[in-house]
Amino acid sequence: MAQRLDSAGLSFRQDYFADPAGWSALVRLLQDIFGIDIGPLKQLGGPDPTSMPFGWFDAKGELAANISAFALPFVINGRNVHAAGLQSGAVRPPWRGRGLYRDLTVKALDWCDRQGFEAVILYTDKPSLYEPYGFRSIPLHRYEGIAPAASSALRPARLLTPTDPDDLALLQSLLKGRSPVSNSLAVSNNAAMFLINTRLDPDVRISFLQDQQTAIAWKTDESGRFGLIDVVATEIPPLAMILGGLEVAPTSIDVFFRPDRLDWDGVPHPFESGTVLMVRGLGDTSVDFPAMLSPMADF
Numbered sequence: 001m002a003q004r005l006d007s008a009g010l011s012f013r014q015d016y017f018a019d020p021a022g023w024s025a026l027v028r029l030l031q032d033i034f035g036i037d038i039g040p041l042k043q044l045g046g047p048d049p050t051s052m053p054f055g056w057f058d059a060k061g062e063l064a065a066n067i068s069a070f071a072l073p074f075v076i077n078g079r080n081v082h083a084a085g086l087q088s089g090a091v092r093p094p095w096r097g098r099g100l101y102r103d104l105t106v107k108a109l110d111w112c113d114r115q116g117f118e119a120v121i122l123y124t125d126k127p128s129l130y131e132p133y134g135f136r137s138i139p140l141h142r143y144e145g146i147a148p149a150a151s152s153a154l155r156p157a158r159l160l161t162p163t164d165p166d167d168l169a170l171l172q173s174l175l176k177g178r179s180p181v182s183n184s185l186a187v188s189n190n191a192a193m194f195l196i197n198t199r200l201d202p203d204v205r206i207s208f209l210q211d212q213q214t215a216i217a218w219k220t221d222e223s224g225r226f227g228l229i230d231v232v233a234t235e236i237p238p239l240a241m242i243l244g245g246l247e248v249a250p251t252s253i254d255v256f257f258r259p260d261r262l263d264w265d266g267v268p269h270p271f272e273s274g275t276v277l278m279v280r281g282l283g284d285t286s287v288d289f290p291a292m293l294s295p296m297a298d299f
């Protein structure tokens with residue numbers, strides 16, 4: 001039996017990011033539901049051009065419900081996957097329980113299937129919401145270990161400010177030409193997510209190693225512990241060279257992706273963040289080694 005959908009008073013639209021009113025309605029929805037401001041994306045090159053939003057709008061032009069699909073190619077176990085991501089899934093409280101989210105999820109997944117994506121991935125704190133559609137959770141692991149001795153850098157890194165037009169252009173060009181930060185699990189292309197995540201987490205620093213043409217996303221926590229979050233480059237430099245360029249000499253280090261391209265070993269630990277990564281498709285493929293997607297790819 002078909003499940004109930006009550007969309008009285010609402011109109012369905014898709015593909016509305018080029019419409020300023022549609023985009024603003026999404027910015028307000030995500031601010032109201034998640035307390036996240038994606039407005040600055042407009043100054044950071046705009047939303048991912050592959051985005052395909054699906055939504056129910058009320059008579060005043062507010063989004064009652066939204067889910068957005070976008071191309072998110074990634075690598076798993078050395079294999080390139082032509083995948084889509086789903087993000088920005090939310091329904092305003094007065095409109096919940098009417099089947100709007102189920103309706104949008106089905107529409108978005110149908111679109112992904114018609115586009116020929118072989119897999120769909122998402123992050124959620126409500127995995128049971130997506131299991132009926134064939135999504136399954138992938139366990140995530142960060143790596144922890146003794147830092148290598150920093151190798152002396154030719155030239156020290158300089159901090160990039162993504163809101164500065166020159167720095168933004170540099171970052172965009174590095175993101176365009178990047179190779180996956182890990183062969184186990186990594187996104188191949190995620191410029192928009194990387195850029196907005198530099199705004200959403202004010203503790204993340206982006207440093208540029210000129211000699212290696214590499215951008216490093218990193219942070220130190222309250223106790224001064226060093227965390228390596230992402231490395232954007234065509235050739236991933238060894239960790240010792242990264243530390244040398246950043247002119248830091250931590251004793252221990254956390255790496256938030258599998259460090260198989262860093263010439264360094266750490267010990268995997270489950271990564272708990274309150275959300276899980278789920279995948280639909282790819283049969284029963286699992287990650288061969290403990291791994292996670294860089295938090296700069298969070299979406």
Ligand SMILES: CC(C)(COP(=O)(O)OP(=O)(O)OC[C@H]1O[C@@H](n2cnc3c(N)ncnc32)[C@H](O)[C@@H]1OP(=O)(O)O)[C@@H](O)C(=O)NCCC(=O)NCCS
Binds near residue numbers: 096098123126
């Ligand atoms: C979760 C949320 C999107 C559900 O919206 P909704 O319009 O009430 O959902 P629907 O009426 O379309 O229900 C769809 C299905 O989800 C189930 N569901 C609803 N809320 C759920 C929850 N919190 N956890 C698990 N399942 C849930 C419903 O029972 C229904 O199941 P059915 O298809 O078997 O009948 C909405 O409550 C919301 O925006 N919450 C805050 C933001 C959020 O959590 N977003 C999704 C996280 S990625």
